[in-house]
Amino acid sequence: MPVWLMLVLVGLGLPRTVLADLDIVAPESSLLYYVLALTPFAVWVLVAIVRRSRRPFADFLVVGVLYGLSLVVVHQVLWGVGPSLGHQPPESAVDFANQFSPAWRGLALRGFTSGIAVVIGVGAGLAAAVIAAAAHGGRASRARRAAS
Template identity: 60%
Template sequence: MSTVFARRFPATDMSVGLVLILVAIGAPRTVLADLGIVPPNSGAVYFVLALAPFIVWLAVAVVRRSRRPFADFVMVGVVYGLTLVGIHQVTWGVGRSWGYRPPAAAFEFAARFDPGWYDIAARGYTCGIAMMIGVGTGLVVAVVAVLAGWVRGRTNRSA
C-alpha cells in the first residue's frame, strides 16, 4: 500500500494513491444516481454526494504544496472523466433493470444518425459529456491550485 503513495502519478506531482482517492470519492454519486438509488437533485444526500468530493479537491488544491499544481488537477480531472465514462457505460446496460435511463439529450443527438450509428452516437455523446465534466472540473480546481500556490509564495516572501 505504501508504494501507491510513494509512486508519482504520470505528469503530476501527486502520488498514485492521492489521485485514486480524489477520483474515487466522486464515484459513489455517479453510481447511485445512475442506478436511481439517489436520483439527481433529490435532496440533501444527493448534494452532499455531489459536492463533498469537489470540496475535498479544493481543500487539497489550497493546502497541498506542489511543483505542478495545474498538471496535478488536470490529470485528476481526466481520470475522473474516464471514471465517469466507465460508470455510465457499465450502468447503461446493467442499470436499466435498476431504473437507469441514459440522458434524453444523448438520444436526441443520436436520432440525427443512421440507425446503425444510433447506439454509438448516444454512447459517444454520454462519453463526451462525462469527459467535459471531468476535465472541466479539473481545470477549475487546477486554477485554484495555481492561485493558492501563488498566494502562498507571496505570503512566504513577505514574511
C-alpha cells in the same frame, strides 16, 4: 501529487455516480444526493488550497481527466443495468443520436454521453487546478515577502 492521492480524489466521486446511475439516489432529489455530489469537489478544493505542489495546475488537470474517465467507465459498465443511463439518457444525447442511422444510433448515444462525462471531469479538474495554482502563487508570494 502522488498517484494514490489522485485515485482517492477520483474515487470520492464514484458513489454518487454509481448510485445515480442505478437510480438508488435520484439526481437532485435529496440532501444525500447533494452531499454525495458536492463533498468530493469540496475535498478537491481543500486539497488544492492546503497541499503544496510543484505542479498544482497539472496535478488537478490530471485528476479531472481521470475523474472524467471514471465517469465514462461507470456509465458504460452500468449502461444496461436497471433504470441506468442506458435507459434514461440525457435528452441532448438522444437528439444527437437521432441524427444517425439506426445502425449507428447506439454508438452515437454512448459516444455523446462519454464526451459529456469527459468534459465534466476536465471542467471540474480545471476549476480545481485554477484554485490550486492561485493558492500556490499566494504561498510563493508570501514566502518572497517574508524572505525580504
